[in-house]
Amino acid sequence: MDIKKLVLAVIIGGVTSTAMAVDKNALRTQAKMMHGPIPEIMPGAESDTPALIDLGERLYFETALSADGSQSCNTCHRIDGGLGGVDNEATSLGVKGSRGDRNSPSVWNAGFHVAQFWDGRAEDLAAQAKGPILNPVEMAVPDKQTAINNLKAAGYEALFADVFKGQAEPLNYDNLAKAIGAFERTLITVDRFDEFLAGDDSAMTETELKGYQTFVQSGCASCHNGALFGGAMYMKMGLINAYENSHDLGRFAVTNNPADKYVFKVPSLRNITKTAPYFHDGAVAELDEAVAQMAWMQLGRKLSDQEVSEIVAFLGALEDTHTITVKYLNSGAEVGQ
Numbered sequence: 001m002d003i004k005k006l007v008l009a010v011i012i013g014g015v016t017s018t019a020m021a022v023d024k025n026a027l028r029t030q031a032k033m034m035h036g037p038i039p040e041i042m043p044g045a046e047s048d049t050p051a052l053i054d055l056g057e058r059l060y061f062e063t064a065l066s067a068d069g070s071q072s073c074n075t076c077h078r079i080d081g082g083l084g085g086v087d088n089e090a091t092s093l094g095v096k097g098s099r100g101d102r103n104s105p106s107v108w109n110a111g112f113h114v115a116q117f118w119d120g121r122a123e124d125l126a127a128q129a130k131g132p133i134l135n136p137v138e139m140a141v142p143d144k145q146t147a148i149n150n151l152k153a154a155g156y157e158a159l160f161a162d163v164f165k166g167q168a169e170p171l172n173y174d175n176l177a178k179a180i181g182a183f184e185r186t187l188i189t190v191d192r193f194d195e196f197l198a199g200d201d202s203a204m205t206e207t208e209l210k211g212y213q214t215f216v217q218s219g220c221a222s223c224h225n226g227a228l229f230g231g232a233m234y235m236k237m238g239l240i241n242a243y244e245n246s247h248d249l250g251r252f253a254v255t256n257n258p259a260d261k262y263v264f265k266v267p268s269l270r271n272i273t274k275t276a277p278y279f280h281d282g283a284v285a286e287l288d289e290a291v292a293q294m295a296w297m298q299l300g301r302k303l304s305d306q307e308v309s310e311i312v313a314f315l316g317a318l319e320d321t322h323t324i325t326v327k328y329l330n331s332g333a334e335v336g337q
């Protein structure tokens with residue numbers, strides 16, 4: 001290695017050369033400061049009772065919440081079998097066979113985000129959960145009362161009465177959303193990056209650690225920041241170089257502020273390996289392509305193939321390594337019954 005490269009390597013963290021091993025302790029300290037592990041508890045979860053969470057879980061898998069009984073939340077946000085909380089479609093297929101304009105984002109860790117949806121139009125999980133059931137291209141139930149009647153027919157009255165004790169009409173739309181939100185607050189991923197932060201030097205490979213460094217040095221962390229590597233703010237898609245699909249105006253539709261045209265919530269990169277295809281329109285199938293396009297659009301940079309593959313390797317360490325046991329699968333009937 002020549003001296004100029006060595007000096008440069010030292011200045012930017014001492015890990016840019018393959019000849020040099022990554023200083024794991026220094027990197028851990030930096031990563032804890034810049035990103036940190038995912039918090040153990042989601043905001044608002046403190047008062048969620050096991051009974052409320054269990055009802056929410058049942059409802060999450062409840063197909064009676066769609067017009068023709070074919071879809072549950074889990075249809076578009078698959079969390080069974082170690083899946084990433086998405087449907088892996090470019091845009092989701094609703095009950096009537098029509099597709100919306102947007103890619104389904106993951107429900108994993110969603111309750112940590114500043115707001116819900118690509119454009120942040122719902123303030124929290126409970127507010128969000130009220131949308132898809134009545135959305136004509138999603139679950140397409142005509143009105144709230146029909147949703148409630150469907151649940152009555154599916155035998156939910158006693159379950160709601162048990163959880164919302166003392167209320168005159170426990171089975172109502174607000175309580176439905178509240179319960180689903182409570183269940184979603186339990187959906188927290190577990191990954192090797194956090195194991196590394198907790199002190200396990202063997203949790204990530206040298207390439208993955210180097211990839212983290214490349215991610216930070218390239219400027220990705222300016223938007224994909226905090227414990228979630230995103231979910232904390234809104235930014236323009238195509239900040240430096242425009243995105244080719246100019247159809248979706250993003251947050252402009254929520255705020256009517258011209259400065260919000262093409263502005264979207266910065267998505268979390270936790271578990272990103274499991275949530276292809278990418279971007280709000282699901283236009284990009286592969287993660288390496290999404291990374292290269294991001295660098296060009298958001299930072300005006302062309303990354304080398306090696307930089308892209310390092311970053312992609314690092315993103316692999318953000319992949320969820322745990323699988324939840326699903327109690328209720330489609331129809332709300334207990335699995336195995």
Ligand code: HEC
Pocket residue numbers: 060065071072073074075076077092093094095100102103104105106107110113115116117118119125128129132133137138139180
């Ligand atoms: C037909 C597919 C479909 C169904 C069914 C569906 N969703 Fe979604 N979901 C989507 C799409 C598409 C979006 C993004 C829409 C947007 O941003 O405008 C979304 C967004 C979300 C988000 C926001 C995540 C984030 O990062 O902003 C959450 C949470 C969510 N859905 C939960 C649910 C719940 C709970 C149900 C059941 C009541 C449900 N979804 C039913 C397709 C679906």
Ligand code: HEC
Pocket residue numbers: 215218219220221222223224234235236237239264265266267268269272275277278279280281290291294295298299311
């Ligand atoms: C200026 C802010 C900004 C910077 C810098 C930035 N991103 Fe993004 N990123 C976003 C926004 C906003 C989106 C959502 C874009 C959309 O789909 O409309 C996004 C989306 C993504 C996605 C797709 C996520 C998904 O769920 O579909 C990936 C992967 C990604 N970014 C990786 C990176 C990487 C790697 C870098 C650095 C090379 C980077 N980003 C730099 C703001 C940024």
